[in-house]
Amino acid sequence: MRFEFIAKHRGIWPVSWICEALGVSRSGFHAWLVRAPSARARSDEEFGAKVRASFISSYRTYGARRVWHDLLAEGLSCGLHRVERLMRLHGLKARPRRRGLPKDNGLRSVIADNILDRQFTAEAPTSGGSPTSPISGPRKGGCTSPWSSTCSRAGSSVGR
Secondary structure, eight states: OHHHHHHHHTTTSOHHHHHHHHTOOHHHHHHHHHSOOOHHHHHHHHHHHHHHHHHHHTTTOOOHHHHHHHHHHTTOOOOHHHHHHHHHHHTOOOOOOOOOOOOOOSOSOSSOOOTTOOOOOOSSOOOOOOTTOTTOOOOGGGOOOTTOTTOOOTTOOTTO
């Protein structure tokens, strides 16, 4: 990880400064540059290509578990955690499942049918109402509700 950082930033700062700041030797960094990749790194490249191919063939919908099952079906031997790590390394993330409300095909009406054949139209708006109704019109003193605490009716102890 340190050597990768040094290789990435050696065009900005001198290698000797970065090596000194990170506490590594310059000779160790230069030996790392010419060293061949390890067997695991080569194996990861091979499996990474197969993981990517399985992921893309699924139209980017498979997660690590399904990709792993695809690799097992091909006869390759690897673990689930390795597939997860390789998918993270290559930035492969499955598309989330589409979830939402069911499509409205227009067959059902929002308003229920009037089975009883009743008339639900008001001929005129109602005025007043019962004195205890919370929906009644204005009362004495401009109060609309008998339970209002801002009511200024004289002689009433309701809401005080």
